[in-house]
Amino acid sequence: MMLRVLYLWILGALAPASVFAAALPTPEHGPALRIQGSNTIGAALGPALVEGLMREQGLIKVHREIPGTTNELRIAGETAQGRRVVVDIAAHGSSTGFTALQAGTADLAASSRPIKDGEVSNLRSLGDLKSPVAEQVIAIDGLAIILHPHNPLTQLNTDQLARIFSGEAKSWEDVGGVGGTIHLYARDDQSGTYDTFKELVLSGRGKALSATAKRFESSEQLSDAVSQDPQAIGFIGLPYVREAKAVAIADGPSQAMLPLNSLIATEDYPLSRRLFFYLPPNGKNPWADALVAYAQSSQGQAIVAANGFIAQTVQAMAVTPNALMPEGYQALSRHAQRLTVNFRFEEGSATLDNKARQDLSRVLDYIKQRDKTNRQVTLVGFGDAKTDPARADLLSKLRAMAVRRELVKRGVVFREIRGFGAEMPVAANSADEGRIKNRRVEVWVY
Structure with a gap:
């Protein structure tokens, strides 16, 4: 081995x-x-x-x-x-x-x-x-929720998506839109795209896909069908949006996010997913x-x-501070840049998952190539909500320390380690998938 x-x-x-x-x-x-x-x-x-x-x-x-x-x-x-x-x-x-x-x-x-x-x-x-x-993560993808280009709706949340695709919300007016009866388009049962949508949207809410949905084996055919039907809604991998219109998605208390490259690269976008070779x-x-x-x-x-997917190449991106961020995070965003990678952990542990282990080398290469090994890197940890906020703060910092240990072995001297507890969630904490996404460590460079 x-x-x-x-x-x-x-x-x-x-x-x-x-x-x-x-x-x-x-x-x-x-x-x-x-x-x-x-x-x-x-x-x-x-x-x-x-x-x-x-x-x-x-x-x-x-x-x-x-x-x-x-x-x-x-x-x-x-x-x-x-x-x-x-x-x-x-x-x-x-x-x-x-x-x-x-x-x-x-x-x-x-x-x-x-x-x-x-x-x-x-x-x-x-x-x-x-x-x-x-288990080899080869790319990051975002499931785009697509509508006909002339549909005026600009955002939906995951609860609304569950109601729509289960058939509970039957008209666009039921979810704050216009256009009459909703027509559902979905991938077939063999599809990983369907499995991901079912896992992220339907199953955790005790719902199943409506039998009225038109099913497709081909991503391209599904997208083209949606773009030709003014009452349609479908879900698709990011490269297959084609002529359709993607809407912003919110999950629980997260802000509504469009499937933008930077938000998918960090897996903050609620319907982001990993693509694998096994x-x-x-x-x-x-x-x-x-x-x-x-x-x-x-x-x-x-x-x-x-090919339209998100590469795992590490890049730095500026983050615009806003009033929804903790003050310490706003200050960080004014002086440093965030790398386009989040470290995540095995379910129920502080052990880095397989993608995080791959990303260690990518982050280290980025830091060394730009001569930032000496006190020019800050790690920021987040966690899911706990009954005791102090415990959430501690656990978020401990996760950042777990990443710190791995990079210190490779010669990185850190500027600061921060923990923001359960603040700034990117997913709802009501399901395991959301809690796992919220338990993350960001990397910032000066």
């Missing part, structure tokens, strides 16, 4: 194209790699990453082939010696990726939602799919290892951005 982690790190962080080319064998028969799962990833991002890796390999004549089945694609290229190399991608929904891993018909699962406990259990023979080497730890396909490493590299993250 440790050797494989080292292999992935070397490929992703250090290897030039020639090392990628030397590392991967050309199979005698069949595809070099089989990817199944999310349509959100498989429609465009997955193929673009495969093409990028193939070109890193030195393959020529890289192109796409349509085998004849909807939402399936083959990426093909040739070696300098004329040997054909192919990668097969089937994009029928996140759940199908895990089913294919279990059946042995895929080497890598693409998913637009976290793996479920039952899937982890079913795939135990392939290793721990929740381990850091297996790499079986006991797998033996070097192309799968290399694709994961390539997706995490600067080249791979550039492809993520070019």
Whole structure:
């Protein structure tokens, strides 16, 4: 296991194209790699990453082939010696990726939602799919709530969304809008986009999707249908807004937020989500290892951005102070800039989650490259509401200290560690998902 982690790190962080080319064998028969799962990833991002890796390999004549089945694609290229190399991608929904891993018909699962406990259990023979080497966050996406471009409504909250998509709110007038009967558009049951929407909006409120919703396997077709129906509402991954109109979303006491790149990068936007590759730890396909490493590299993250998703590249952004912020936070925003990453934690613990472990290296690179290792970084912790505000303040600072420990090991001397308790929530505390999002640590640089 440790050797494989080292292999992935070397490929992703250090290897030039020639090392990628030397590392991967050309199979005698069949595809070099089989990817199944999310349509959100498989429609465009997955193929673009495969093409990028193939070109890193030195393959020529890289192109796409349509085998004849909807939402399936083959990426093909040739070696300098004329040997054909192919990668097969089937994009029928996140759940199908895990089913294919279990059946042995895929080497890598693409998913637009976290793996479920039952899937982890079913795939135990392939290793721990929740381990850091297996669960790879390759991009951040935001679920956009889309309307017809002429719908005058500009914002909704997650409670209203639950009422709308469960069929309880039947007309636009029921949620403060105009336009008569609401027409619902949704992804199909195999979709990770649907799973995410169900988890973030419906299930926690004890609701289910209305049977009247029109269902789509294709993200593009759903978006185009909404943009042609003045009474429509749908949910979609960020790159697929197309001609429709996205509205601002609030969750609990959070401010209403549009699906802006900066708010999705930090996962503050209420309907932000992570996109994953799941790499079986006991797998033996070097192309799968290399694709994961390539997706995490600067080249791979550039492809993520070019395909309309949010890359995990760390950047500094100015934050405009406002009266809803604590005074100490306002003062910080006047003198420093916030990095476009939030550290989050495993459920019910102060242990950094898998994405946070990946982000440690990205943040450290940013700090070192800009010579900010000596008292030019402040960590700011937040938590979910507690019955005792003093306890919430303490826990928020302890989470910041957990990040501090990891970065101090790597030579960073901090200016300050702050804890703001349960202030400035980005999600409702009424469900586990919201509490996890509120337990976060921000990084600020001077």
